[in-house]
Amino acid sequence: METGKTALKIENRYAAIITFIVIAAVFPLVVPSIYILHVLILAHIFVIYAASWDILTGYTGQLDLGHAMFFGLSAYTVAITNTMLNMPLIISAILGVLSAFILSFIVGVPCLRLRGPYLAITTFSFSWILFLLASSAMIWLSGGEEGVRGVKTFVVGSVPNYYLSLILMLVCVGILYRIARSETGLILKAIKEDEDAAMACGIDTTKYKLLAFILSGIFAGVAGAFYAQYMRIVTVDVVTLELSAAAITFSLIGGIGTIVGPALGAYILTILFEGFSWLADYRILIYNLIIIAFVLFLPGGLMSIREILRPESGNNAGTEEVHS
């Protein structure tokens, strides 16, 4: 009976994924609007970005308030090496992700000793330093508000970029999802629940926390690198507090610690803001109202609605699917 239910659940999940892929694949053929495709491409990028925040904060409990730094550093690295140093785009993209990887190490190592608010403040400060460098101290390199222009693209046009971003998103979120549902994911969640207890279980918490930082940095870096080549321009927008707050807002809407939830949140909010551009002026206000509302009334995000509607199945809410 129980296994039957689980099998049905897994089938449902596959059905949902396949339905999504089919709709997403035929979408440009049905709706050939360049503008709508542009919005969806951005959504795909931010889905990766949100999922990468979730593996570090949602799963491992390491509160990262400056996630834009990984996205932003990668985007700048791609733009600068590609335009100023004339490197081939593929090399630039690799260097972009590499820079995010190195930054995750630089930020991660001191953070390994920190807990709670101290960790959060440290991540915030690192991202703030990067913002200051990009917006003033190193303006000769970053171009400030003007940005770095003329980045080359892998593919030309909305439709190819749409498909490329779709595939990249499916691969990245797929990998993060697999990790989250693996033994490693269970260990990360244990660290989030109680670090001392995790240590008492024999877990090398230092190693796993660093792993979470690195994974998180790398995937945010992938999102940033794709963003740079698609937009062809990188400005200070990519290292702002607003973008860091976006990671939190996306995840909170969807459901922290589920990978799929933050991805869903990023999809919905990106479409909302980019689709209704007059909302953009109120973006930070709306982000914060959403954060407050969800924290107070639906801390589990949209993903938790299912369990709220079926309270009797809530027993294993946190971990029911961990081993499937």
Next chain:
Amino acid sequence: MTDDAFLRVSDLSKHFRGLKAVDDVNFEMKRGEFIGIIGPNGAGKTTLFNLITGFLKPTSGRIEFKGRDITNLKPHERVKLGIARTFQVTKPFKKFSVVENVVISALVARKQGKIEEHERDFAMKALEMVDLAHRANILAENLPHGEVRKLEIARALATKPELLLLDEPFSGLTGEEVESLQEVIKNIHQEGASIILIEHVLKACMALSGRIIVLNYGKIIADGTPQQVCMDKQVIEAYLGKRGLEFASG
């Protein structure tokens, strides 16, 4: 190397800004022993546990386990060698089911090659040891306090320890729960684990331990059988009061 000490603590001290929480402590433990550590609040019992398990670094001194210097090893490395603990203030993974709490330890044990079976099966065995198998699938946060204490012990057992350190496992339990847990701990000892127990519930501690160490102001003031300790003048003054004589006679 001929060294029959299972655990050896030598000249161990931990100072917190001048406060000597553990002050020049020396003792040896043989494999299979059951030692109870008692003493007034603030005597340094939990600090001593944290030093042995690696959660704190000593100010000075040395800890050897199975003939190996472990003074500078991290907690997870000591777990690997076979030292497990529970916490005075319980720390369950609240959002995990009961069995998943234990699976975490079993998972690590399997990765270290200590067990070969599936971690879930091993976790269930550990839960059976503490009489908690029937609760396997409920969330840890929904367990009553007495069962959380058992859960912590099961989680420690799933690391496959040779030395088990229990930090006040009876505190906050009802009389009935104390009896049931006492039975559980006795069985674990009979299965071959060496145990060090910190306890305020003296009756249980005296009944279980073959040897009692009494700490006061970070120093060992007595070390012997329950009977010897209960009649020790210094111990009666510092901690036991009249109760000491009662235990000694009964």
